[in-house]
Amino acid sequence: MKPTIALTKGRLEKQFLAFLQSKGYDIAPLTDKGRKLQIETDDFFAVFAKGVDVATYVEHGIADLGIVGEDILLEFEPDVYDLLPLPFGKCRLAIAGEPEGPRSFGKQRIATKFPNITTKYFRERGKSVDIVKLEGSVELAPLLGLADNIVDIVETGNTLKENGLVxxxxxxxxxxxxxxxxxxxxxxxxxxxxxxxSFRIEEAAI
Incomplete structure (x- = not known):
């Protein structure tokens, strides 16, 4: 019986496929899948979904393994076993805003896709903030006056810079x-x- 792996669509999907290829797996069926969301390879079945759905599929046993961003685990706390980190998808969760905006995090309004992580972070530091939950481009929030600052994933920082945020x-x-x-x-x-x-080989290098 082949295992089933749920993969996060998009950036993590591409990085994981490159990782698989470096391990000697044949990724041709996964790269030539077109719009298919289920693919069988010689080694496993793969399903493609959004990050939070990957965690849900694994939690309910639809998939045996999942490749997902650590932010999903921290925000939604699914009942899954966190096996190991992988050597890709590295980024930061950060507080950002306009350079001249508030820097003392008192009773501020924070826009984010991660209300649970954000609330916990500030609470542990004795800070009280109002959370505005957004699903799209949170960079707009301070620019349009919806929030004082944002909490978001930062990889290169280019999106922040292009929108005048730091x-x-x-x-x-x-x-x-x-x-x-x-x-x-x-x-x-x-x-x-x-x-x-086969995934653990790189663990020591992370």
Missing amino acids: VKEEMMSISARCIANRNSLKLKKSVLAPLID
């Missing part, structure tokens, strides 16, 4: 993670072990 405080570093369904780890151990072991 990083004011780095909250944490995050990376891609390999997650697993808890029951699958027990019931399909012999099937999953070779795949997981």
Whole structure:
């Protein structure tokens, strides 16, 4: 029985496929999939979904393993086993805003896609803020007066710079993670072990 891996569509998908290729896996079926969301390879079945849905599929046992950003695990806290970090998808979660904007984080309005992470971060530091949950480009919020600052994922910082924003405080570093369904780890151990072991080779270098 082949294992099923849920992959986060987009940037992480491309980085994971390059990672697989470096391990000697044949990724041709995954790169030539067109618009298909389910693909079978010689080694596993792959399903493609948004990050939060990847975690859901793994939690409910639809997928045995998942490749997802660490931010998803921190924000939604799915009931999955966080196996190991992967050597890609590295970025930062940061507080950003206009250079002349507020720097003392008191009772401010913070726009973010990550209300749970943000609330916890400020609460642990004894700060009280109002959270505005956004789904799209949070960089607009301080520019249009919706929020004083934002909390968002920063990779290169180019998007912030192009919109006249700067990083004011780095909250944490995050990376891609390999997650697993808890029951699958027990019931399909012999099937999953070779795949997981192939991912672990790079762990010490992270």
